[in-house]
Amino acid sequence: MHELGITEAILDIVLRHAGGARVRTVQVTVGEWTGYAGDSIELFWQELARGTAAEGARLEFRFEPATLKCRSCGTVFGANGSDLQCPQCSALGGEPAGGRDCTVDAIEVEGGDAA
Numbered sequence: 001m002h003e004l005g006i007t008e009a010i011l012d013i014v015l016r017h018a019g020g021a022r023v024r025t026v027q028v029t030v031g032e033w034t035g036y037a038g039d040s041i042e043l044f045w046q047e048l049a050r051g052t053a054a055e056g057a058r059l060e061f062r063f064e065p066a067t068l069k070c071r072s073c074g075t076v077f078g079a080n081g082s083d084l085q086c087p088q089c090s091a092l093g094g095e096p097a098g099g100r101d102c103t104v105d106a107i108e109v110e111g112g113d114a115a
């Protein structure tokens with residue numbers, strides 16, 4: 001149920017950018033590392049957005065795959081399940097690189113773009 005907090009954060013950003021305009025679509029990028037499920041966010045969204053300018057807005061999710069940055073050579077590579085070995089130098093693991101965040105990319109409001 002940790003999607004509740006992120007959905008509140010998304011709604012907060014959206015309403016602030018919309019400045020009172022009716023929100024039509026919201027593009028959200030969900031990183032794989034976050035573990036957030038798009039459909040859970042969608043469910044919370046419908047509840048939280050009710051009665052706001054974002055009520056009825058459509059959420060469009062873009063999934064960002066998890067990648068790792070090798071601590072030894074700096075290569076960024078996909079974290080595919082259990083295969084966490086650097087393809088360049090064969091070091092194991094690394095720092096999470098891409099896919100760590102959940103961000104609002106774009107907001108479409110009636111009468112033009114707000115973001």
Ligand SMILES: [Zn+2]
Nearest residue numbers: 070073086089
């Ligand atoms: Zn490496």
